[in-house]
Amino acid sequence: MSGTMEAAVVGLGLFVPGHPTLAHFSTEPADEAARIPAGAFLDPRTRRRASVVTRALADVYGEALSQSGLDPRDVASVFGSALGEASTMISILDQIFREHGPVSPMKFVTSVHNTAAGLVSIASKNQGFATSIGADYDTPAMALAEGLGLVVARGMPSIVVAGEEPSPEGLIPDESTWGLFAGAVALAPVERAPKEAMRVRAFVSGEPTIAPSETSPALSRSPVTGILDLVVALSRRETGRLRLDRGQGRGFVVELIDPTHG
Amino acid sequence: MSVTPRPIAAFAIANALGMNEAEVVTALREGRSGLGPSPIALPFETAVGALPGELPELPPELAGWSTRAARIAFHLISQLEEPLARLRARYRPERIAILLGTSTAGAEATEEAYQHYLAQGSLPPEYDVFRHHTYGAVLSVVRALTGAEGPAWMISTACTSSAKPLASAQRLMDADVIDAAIVGGIDTLCTMTLRGFHSLDALSTQICRPFSAERDGLNIGEAGALLLLARDGDGVALLEAVGESSDAYHISAPHPQGLGAKLAMERALAQAGCGPSDVDHVNAHGTGTRLNDTAEANAIFELFGPEIPVVSTKGYTGHTLGAAGGTEAVFSILPFREGWIPASIGAAPVDEAIRVNVPTERTTGRFRRVLSNSFAFGGNNVSVLVRSV
Numbered sequence: 001m002s003g004t005m006e007a008a009v010v011g012l013g014l015f016v017p018g019h020p021t022l023a024h025f026s027t028e029p030a031d032e033a034a035r036i037p038a039g040a041f042l043d044p045r046t047r048r049r050a051s052v053v054t055r056a057l058a059d060v061y062g063e064a065l066s067q068s069g070l071d072p073r074d075v076a077s078v079f080g081s082a083l084g085e086a087s088t089m090i091s092i093l094d095q096i097f098r099e100h101g102p103v104s105p106m107k108f109v110t111s112v113h114n115t116a117a118g119l120v121s122i123a124s125k126n127q128g129f130a131t132s133i134g135a136d137y138d139t140p141a142m143a144l145a146e147g148l149g150l151v152v153a154r155g156m157p158s159i160v161v162a163g164e165e166p167s168p169e170g171l172i173p174d175e176s177t178w179g180l181f182a183g184a185v186a187l188a189p190v191e192r193a194p195k196e197a198m199r200v201r202a203f204v205s206g207e208p209t210i211a212p213s214e215t216s217p218a219l220s221r222s223p224v225t226g227i228l229d230l231v232v233a234l235s236r237r238e239t240g241r242l243r244l245d246r247g248q249g250r251g252f253v254v255e256l257i258d259p260t261h262g
Numbered sequence: 263m264s265v266t267p268r269p270i271a272a273f274a275i276a277n278a279l280g281m282n283e284a285e286v287v288t289a290l291r292e293g294r295s296g297l298g299p300s301p302i303a304l305p306f307e308t309a310v311g312a313l314p315g316e317l318p319e320l321p322p323e324l325a326g327w328s329t330r331a332a333r334i335a336f337h338l339i340s341q342l343e344e345p346l347a348r349l350r351a352r353y354r355p356e357r358i359a360i361l362l363g364t365s366t367a368g369a370e371a372t373e374e375a376y377q378h379y380l381a382q383g384s385l386p387p388e389y390d391v392f393r394h395h396t397y398g399a400v401l402s403v404v405r406a407l408t409g410a411e412g413p414a415w416m417i418s419t420a421c422t423s424s425a426k427p428l429a430s431a432q433r434l435m436d437a438d439v440i441d442a443a444i445v446g447g448i449d450t451l452c453t454m455t456l457r458g459f460h461s462l463d464a465l466s467t468q469i470c471r472p473f474s475a476e477r478d479g480l481n482i483g484e485a486g487a488l489l490l491l492a493r494d495g496d497g498v499a500l501l502e503a504v505g506e507s508s509d510a511y512h513i514s515a516p517h518p519q520g521l522g523a524k525l526a527m528e529r530a531l532a533q534a535g536c537g538p539s540d541v542d543h544v545n546a547h548g549t550g551t552r553l554n555d556t557a558e559a560n561a562i563f564e565l566f567g568p569e570i571p572v573v574s575t576k577g578y579t580g581h582t583l584g585a586a587g588g589t590e591a592v593f594s595i596l597p598f599r600e601g602w603i604p605a606s607i608g609a610a611p612v613d614e615a616i617r618v619n620v621p622t623e624r625t626t627g628r629f630r631r632v633l634s635n636s637f638a639f640g641g642n643n644v645s646v647l648v649r650s651v
Contacts, residue, residue, distance in 0.1 A: 003357075003437070003438045003439035003440075004439070005437050005439060046513065082396055082397070082398065083391075083395075083396060084418065089369075089372075089454070090376075092454050092457075092458065093372075093373065093376045093454065096453055096454065096457055097373075097376060097377050097380055098380055102457075102461055103454070103457045103458050103460070103461040104461065105458075105461040105462050108454075108457075108458035108459075108461055108462065109458075109462070109513050109514040109639055110513065111454075111458070112365065112418070112419075112420045112638075112639050112640065113365070113418035113419070113420075114418060114419040114420060114638070114639070114640045114642060115513070115639075115640065117419065117640055117642070118508070118513050118639065118640020118641055118642065119513060119640075121508040121509075121510045121640070121641060122510050122511065122512070122513065122641065124510070125510045126508060126510055127507050127508050127509070127510050127521075127522060127525055128507070128508060129506045129507070129508070130419075130508045130640070130642060131417060131419055131426055131506075131642075132417065132418055132419050132640075133397075133415045133416060133417050133418065134396065134397035134398065134415070134416050134418060135397060135398050135401060135414060135415040135416060136392055136396055136397070136398025136399075136401075136402075137398070138398070138414070138415070139398075139415075142413060142414070142415035143415075145413050145415070145434070145439075146415065146430060148437070149430060149433035149434050149437055149439075150433065152433075152437040153265075153432075153433040153434070153436035153437040154433060154436075170376075170379055170385065171372075171385070171391045171395070172391060203439075250414075
């Protein structure tokens with residue numbers, strides 16, 4: 001891609017098993033009681049039916065939103081995941097092909113890739129833009145591109161979320177499995193954000209200068225590890241170029257800019 | 263905020279009505295449904311919209327990526343060779359995006375692999391989730407076949423999946439990061455979808471009858487539609503605006519008054535800088551379920567009044583889910599050239615609760631601006647506005 005898009009970063013969110021928030025991840029040891037996302041942002045009626053990835057996506061969305069000052073009833077949202085509700089899909093496959101029984105209607109309606117987008121919009125009474133995308137290992141980069149497109153072309157703040165549930169048992173070779181996590185970045189037009197807000201510019205050329213964050217092998221193999229690297233680097237106010245796919249995608253690179261540095 | 267209309271340089275389409283544009287147009291003109299028996303074994307009765315022809319095998323170098331979705335993509339791209347060559351001559355490959363939609367991607371391949379897993383304890387050796395199941399798998403095939411090297415993503419918002427890429431492409435052009443985009447979507451028939459909609463009591467046992475007093479549900483169809491959108495130049499139509507909204511109401515039921523649907527239509531009109539009276543026809547989402555048709559008709563009536571002709575094409579193709587938005591964007595372009603809109607087949611007798619004008623015969627006229635609706639699980643709503651050149 002030639003041509004770039006730039007926005008201010010006005011909120012961040014992260015869920016890693018043992019760390020329910022970005023602040024916890026940055027400062028605290030892992031909490032065994034927080035290995036499953038609470039789904040606290042979701043409507044209580046739907047929370048218990050939501051998959052772990054939907055809960056994680058909702059929680060990081062809520063964390064980024066709470067820092068951003070953006071209007072929860074209006075802000076656009078972009079949810080990225082390579083496999084989405086894969087465990088729900090597998091449980092439907094089991095109902096059909098293993099149990100030879102009926103499909104659960106609730107499982108079916110929550111098997112769609114935009115389950116998290118829909119439940120978050122319901123929870124926040126948000127009648128604005130919501131979308132859900134996938135692009136394998138480029139999912140974080142492409143979700144960011146969609147979010148930046150909203151900011152740059154339409155002046156619409158957006159919250160870009162990416163996450164993946166643990167790799168579905170049986171579908172992924174043992175040596176390639178990954179674990180659950182999700183991250184979120186709230187974006188706003190530069191001119192409407194605090195002057196000190198970090199900025200992200202996508203996409204740029206050149207070799208990366210920011211090293212990926214230190215993660216367990218299981219997290220580093222996830223198709224969406226790029227969002228973890230992005231959230232961690234932004235939270236540390238690192239500057240330079242960051243690749244968003246850990247070498248397994250098409251190599252999209254973003255530039256992180258700290259406007260307080262000259 | 264008005265946005266710049268962008269030319270739709272060309273399109274290709276395949277669905278239950280035919281394997282190409284000519285076959286599809288003929289069936290629409292004749293008011294002939296493509297719905298029929300399901301090729302997938304099911305423990306219940308329903309009609310489906312299966313593609314009526316054979317799909318080509320992928321080229322040998324892509325054989326390892328073969329799924330029904332990928333083969334539909336290949337079939338459509340083969341129909342677009344000349345306009346794609348023209349785009350590649352005008353724009354750099356990294357400025358041509360691939361922005362598609364699907365709800366199923368390679369689900370039918372995964373169903374087959376999973377049955378192998380249950381029977382034999384392992385997946386078939388040739389199965390690879392990143393070549394046969396994911397959204398990225400189809401994108402990889404499209405990229406290899408078209409030479410487009412720009413941003414590439416698959417939107418999966420259930421039944422709005424292939425309408426939303428038109429908006430994404432518009433925004434990336436307005437942000438000046440791309441010059442052209444391959445947009446649209448592909449969905450294939452699969453057991454999970456058919457059994458899932460059956461679990462919701464949403465399937466008709468007969469050929470579906472959107473807007474009819476006697477409607478009793480929808481039919482599922484498979485389809486593909488690709489449109490080439492360009493920054494400038496000649497086109498068969500203009501993509502004028504895309505309105506998007508969320509119901510924020512229920513994960514699978516529409517807002518009863520169609521508030522989210524109305525909002526999407528209003529946003530499309532506002533983006534285009536025009537009013538309801540400037541629109542000549544609405545291609546409705548019109549699935550054939552009691553709740554959806556009523557809610558949508560309410561929203562259309564509130565915005566446009568009772569006169570505007572409102573047609574559902576689901577009686578021809580079935581509900582093609584992740585391919586519906588792209589398919590019906592193409593259906594919305596056809597009246598500019600053809601000078602007619604198809605009959606809303608199966609609608610007679612139209613439900614008295616449907617207060618809009620649903621033509622049950624083909625209607626001739628001059629059509630300059632058409633709105634196409636797509637609504638989805640999650641309360642996701644998209645209205646695409648296209649205009650004649």
